[in-house]
Amino acid sequence: MKFTVILNGCSDNFILQAEEINGFLSSNALNLSRGHTIIFYCEENSKIELMANAPTASVELIKVKRYQPENILEILKQRTINQQMDLYLFASDFTGSELSVRFAYRIAGSSLVAVNKLEIEKDGLIAYKAVYSNHMQGVFKLSKKPYCISIAKGCTDLEAVLEKNHEAITEDMMDVVKDDFIKEYDFVEEERVSGLAHAKFMLVAGNGVKQKEKVKRLEEIAKSLGAVLGVSRPVATNAWAPLNQLVGVSGVMAKPELCIAVAVSGAAAFFAGIEKSQYIIAINTDKGAPIVRCADVVIIDDYESILEELLKIK
């Protein structure tokens, strides 16, 4: 199957995107010699690192003023117009899912977002993805090429790129402008990085914490225990914790060695964010909560009392 990987080299998470896609290619037995990689970049001095992390030997580096989806989509269409490609693969972040859907529409292909696994058949592509808010896995058959697929967050192990003999061409396409509708543009960098994606020990709090002050205390407890604090969607959207601490399908998909989940009911869309934890300890007052069946060890009790006791013992 002839494929092209699309990566956003303007982003700080480029290496993560590249290693995740590389892991996906490897676990889905896609033949790298039939692949090509397109990387969008903004900084001239990042080119060498970007190229070194391209999963395929054949690489196209395209310089853009900034990563703006309207411009990127136009460039992608221009660069791929005469290609007979079977599959376009996009990263697992939000930019990847946006591009996969919009690009598929523009080139009259078919798209699927957050795909975990692919199987290639003669008359189509079989793709697996979570549906029903992560309660079910759906199996889809795509019949219309080119297939535009964005992969699911955390669907594969990260795999460093081994390819050493890259052959790259560089294009400057800064003059492609389709974002005239933007009159002012201001990027505000996150004040602090949550560190959740790479945390080895995580304490996660659910809606059962009920108050912002309790989340603040949990932040202190996490620090004392040597853990990083993550939160469920209601905790983040209630502004009890920063949005970058959100764990789950629409936030971070974490893979810690140890995870303590407190006051978490275990809604499937949240649990997907901690399911790759090596060991899960749940502390909850409700023994009927779904998290009870999904944890390795469970305590049915008030989480605050248990954690305060743990701090005394430690």
Place this chain on the structure above:
Amino acid sequence: MKILVCFKTVPDLEMLSEEDWAVDSNLAVDVSFVKNILNCFDESALEMTLKLSEYSESFNESLTLTALTIGDKKAEMFLKTLYALKFQKAVRIENNEDVRFFPEVIAAVIAQYVEKINNQDVVVLGRQSGEGDNAKTPLLVAEMLGWPCITQVINIEPSQEERLRVTSMVEGGTLIQVIDTPCVLSVGNAPVSYLRVPTLKDKMSYGKRAIEVLNINVFNIASLLNKCYHEYQLIGLEKISNHRAGILIEGATTAEKAKKLYDHYLKERLEKQ
């Protein structure tokens, strides 16, 4: 400025027990007995738009808000609430077809509604919803209308010259953009998660207006579905099982439970960190 907010009511899937997740011959799960709720991203989109409408008054600009949903009669309760919250128009497009995994159909209906029935300056939608979890509808609406799209929107404010100041989440931070319309806004994890409750007075004054109901056949749905069937189909559906050992730590006191947890399950693991 005319703003259309599209929302979906979804079954509260967290209410289903393990045994309820049986798949029938149409590759569907019976969720008819579960209460319907607003899709969480759509709920943010609705509240965000109401806030925008309030702020706009200080810019001497009045917004015309329309709420649109595609589905059966169950959604009317929510549309009445939106009338009571001063949405000027509440529309339901009657649909009984299975479009769980065909966001292309939903997007085409919304785009036709905007192009042929009720022209708009902005369309606001939640980024994704169960049961399909397709995460495609806002993006496809933008493509079908030929409008730009901003994703992961967490705030919308008015700006000078009939523009909007849109805040969205991007990798490593937030983006604040002042934009011209038309535009599609896809709402993400916004810190505006609950739709306000209307006053009883407003419920009485505004909540009883007639909901506009359109038949989905007006939008040529048969041909849209047929096109989708030829492009992709759901061919399997199975329950994701996350079960683990679930060893229960028991003890007479909290201190005893915490001690057991630490000694038997935590100490060694913490030392490894």
